[in-house]
Amino acid sequence: MSPRERTAPERSGQRGATARGKRRPPSQADVAALAGVSSQTVSRVANGSSNVEAETRERVLSAMRILGYQRNSAARALTLGRxxxxxxxxxxxxxxxxxxxxxxxxxxxxxxxxxxxxxxxxxxxxxxxxxxxxxxxxxxxxxxxxxxxxxxxxxxxxxxxxxxxxxxxxxxxxxxxxxxTDQAAGATAATQYLLGLGHRTVWHVGGPQDSYAARRRAAAWHVALKDAGAPVPPLRSGDWTAESGYRVGRELATREDVTAVFAANDHMALGVMLALREAGRAVPEDVSVVGFDDVPESAYYAPPLSTVRQDxxxxxxxxxxxxxxxxxxxxxxxxxxxxxxxxxxxxxxxxxxxxxxxx
Amino acid sequence: MSPRERTAPERSGQRGATARGKRRPPSQADVAALAGVSSQTVSRVANGSSNVEAETRERVLSAMRILGYQRNSAARALTLGRxxxxxxxxxxxxxxxxxxxxxxxxxxxxxxxxxxxxxxxxxxxxxxxxxxxxxxxxxxxxxxxxxxxxxxxxxxxxxxxxxxxxxxxxxxxxxxxxxxTDQAAGATAATQYLLGLGHRTVWHVGGPQDSYAARRRAAAWHVALKDAGAPVPPLRSGDWTAESGYRVGRELATREDVTAVFAANDHMALGVMLALREAGRAVPEDVSVVGFDDVPESAYYAPPLSTVRQDxxxxxxxxxxxxxxxxxxxxxxxxxxxxxxxxxxxxxxxxxxxxxxxx
DNA sequence: TCCGCCGGGCCTGGGGCCAAG
DNA sequence: TCTTGGCCCCAGGCCCGGCGG
Known part of the structure; x- marks a missing residue:
């Protein structure tokens, strides 16, 4: 009835691998005891295991298997510092x-x-x-x-x-x-491609302006237009979502002079295309659209989306x-x-x- | 030359927080030394910190700040077992x-x-x-x-x-x-919805058959058709990608009797829709399509996709x-x-x- | 006398160093 | 020389005991 009397049986009960009650994961020491070696040797086997006799190693390994030993990564990290x-x-x-x-x-x-x-x-x-x-x-x-x-x-x-x-x-x-990703190269390629198709200029639907990637894509678009002597339309920005692309797209759809749009990602491009279509402007007959990312679905959009693939x-x-x-x-x-x-x-x-x- | 002699100077060299060479992150002991308390007290402050005098705690905290102390989670995990x-x-x-x-x-x-x-x-x-x-x-x-x-x-x-x-x-x-997610409820709702619109039956583009979710969606679709007394078309399966949906879609597009398709996810639905359109079958005029997932973009597909939203x-x-x-x-x-x-x-x-x- | 605050000692699981067989 | 074990340390937490008001 005294605590001591309870303690003793518990202890011996806990020792074994079959312990009931509180299950403590087996430690090196447990394995060592079962294998009849020192915990140090167990450590050697567990790691690179250099310099352990084959027979000893086998005994240790089998003890590990029996006990279901898994090394404690916390302890490991503690000593190794990694x-x-x-x-x-x-x-x-x-x-x-x-x-x-x-x-x-x-x-x-x-x-x-x-x-x-x-x-x-x-x-x-x-x-x-x-x-x-x-x-x-x-x-x-x-x-x-x-x-x-x-x-x-x-x-x-x-x-x-x-x-x-x-x-x-x-x-x-x-x-x-x-x-x-070389954002500038991607945005430049997209812009020049559209210009090369014969479009007078290219409108850009940018990402959120606190995104560095979005800013660089917009900057490269700007430079590409200037370099080509094309007029630079005002920048419209979304927040990467298709919804924001749709919003900007509705605005662009009202302008007859918009014939090419480069969106800073595929999802916004998707929104832009829907808005254009709803406004009666066909893609690509009336307006060309290019995205960025190449999400796997973009090849199945309506129409399949030209885009810049990121790796x-x-x-x-x-x-x-x-x-x-x-x-x-x-x-x-x-x-x-x-x-x-x-x-x-x-x-x-x-x-x-x-x-x-x-x- | 003995280990002891080597140990001493090294020790004192490493002690200081300003130690050069190897930078060791500050430990409880370092904080304790600076604050003039025992490491035990530092531990108390770092944790729930019960029973520490306000003034003492303040000293410890400031020492922590000065040294940039961060407790070592490995050691912590080791003792706590969590x-x-x-x-x-x-x-x-x-x-x-x-x-x-x-x-x-x-x-x-x-x-x-x-x-x-x-x-x-x-x-x-x-x-x-x-x-x-x-x-x-x-x-x-x-x-x-x-x-x-x-x-x-x-x-x-x-x-x-x-x-x-x-x-x-x-x-x-x-x-x-x-x-x-209650896959069965979702698939049943989609199927019944299409039947309710007046379609004679509903075709299903399932996910990969090693997916439990896909199997349950297909099973529920099957049951819903039977319950409604509708004929059960053969099951076509994809692998979740838009590409696989497109492949199955091309096949379905050749059959005049296909008027309603329930795809096991939105991406496959997207592929199906593209295939149908390419085959000259309009969505939803000729064929209705319903997806599963409600990915954020699905509201901007062409046309916007009916689907089952997962939470x-x-x-x-x-x-x-x-x-x-x-x-x-x-x-x-x-x-x-x-x-x-x-x-x-x-x-x-x-x-x-x-x-x-x-x- | 009791309680609140603090420190010493021991333990966690493993690995490195060195000595011993 | 190769294998093996003893000892100490890693960083922190808990038990307990001590000290003081």
């Missing part, structure tokens, strides 16, 4: 590009033996980001990948958490190494490579805030054509 | 539903103070999943959420890693608690809630493998209409 985990900060995972990038990052990280810790900051306020970063570093990551870097622009944002950071969207202030897979891969590189050569402050660019590719489909004669 | 992290296993993050669910899970987890560790298994082979699960549990998670459960069906798959598991797709074998946000929330629940009452084997269903909602748009007179 978590083998990367953190990813993002905003809107329903945005196609972000999801794709995350998927690619996850794959690349997995190949390198790293897991990926995701935090989806609700809104791009500095506070939310700050908290997200805190949570991640406070969690256990060896490095950070920030998708959609515009948040880093927030003044007063301190992400100097000590861990290496890579930005997957181009860092306007070039404070961190970055990997990004998200490559962006994700490069991010991970760059980050792991930084992690490995930690300490050496050679953090050249470089920029790796990934080339996009123009894909032409049925939504674009030379301007019709019915000008 | 990681405050959830694992998510998924397959294709470019699938809209998966990405949305993940985002919701991430949000809900964050609110509960948990981070989310994602592993994106490349292919749904048992091996890949096994490895993914291993990696996660070997990593550091208190529980697992499996999105797209069909993988769990693989025979010989052992995910009994000791951590609680919740399935976000309905578990065919009901081995684990699950949260899922991914709710699914994610419920998954996390269910999982945390299991984690908290760990040990008690009351793991009733329940099923929480989330109701979908039929959304009617322009892609569906009564059958035309030109039958």
């Amino acid at each position: 978590f083998h985990a990367l953190g990813v900060v993002t905003f809107d995972l329903s945005a196609h590009g972000n999801a794709r990038t995350l998927a690619a990052v996850s794959r690349a990280a997995q190949l390198a033996g790293y897991s990926v810790n995701v935090v989806c900051a609700e809104e791009p306020t500095g506070n939310a980001v700050q908290q997200a970063v805190r949570q991640l570093t406070d969690q256990a990551v060896d490095g950070l990948i920030v998708i959609e870097a515009q948040v880093l622009e927030r003044p007063g944002l301190d992400v100097s958490s000590g861990v290496p950071i890579v930005v997957a969207d181009g860092d306007p202030e070039r404070r961190y190494p970055a990997v990004d 998200f897979e490559e962006v994700g891969r490069q991010c991970v490579a760059l980050l792991l590189d930084q992690i490995d050569k930690a300490g050496s402050d050679a953090r050249a805030a470089g920029l790796i660019t990934v080339s996009p590719q123009l894909v032409t489909r049925a939504s674009s054509a030379p301007p019709g004669p019915a000008r | 990681f405050h992290a959830l694992g998510v296993v998924t397959f294709d993050l470019s699938a809209h539903g998966n990405a949305r669910t993940l985002a919701a899970v991430s949000r809900a987890a964050q609110l509960a103070g948990y981070s989310v560790n994602v592993v994106c298994a490349e292919e749904p082979t048992g091996n890949a999943v096994q490895q993914a699960v291993r990696q996660l549990t070997d990593q550091a998670v208190d529980g697992l959420i499996v999105i797209e459960a069909q993988v769990l069906e693989r025979p010989g798959l052992d995910v009994s890693s000791g951590v609680p598991i919740v399935v976000a797709d309905g578990d065919p074998e009901r081995r684990y608690p699950a949260v899922d 991914f946000e709710e699914v994610g929330r419920q998954c996390v809630a269910l999982l945390l629940d299991q984690i908290d009452k760990a040990g008690s084997d009351a793991r009733a493998a329940g099923l929480i269903t989330v109701s979908p909602q039929l959304v009617t748009r322009a892609s569906s209409a009564p059958p035309g007179p030109a039958r």
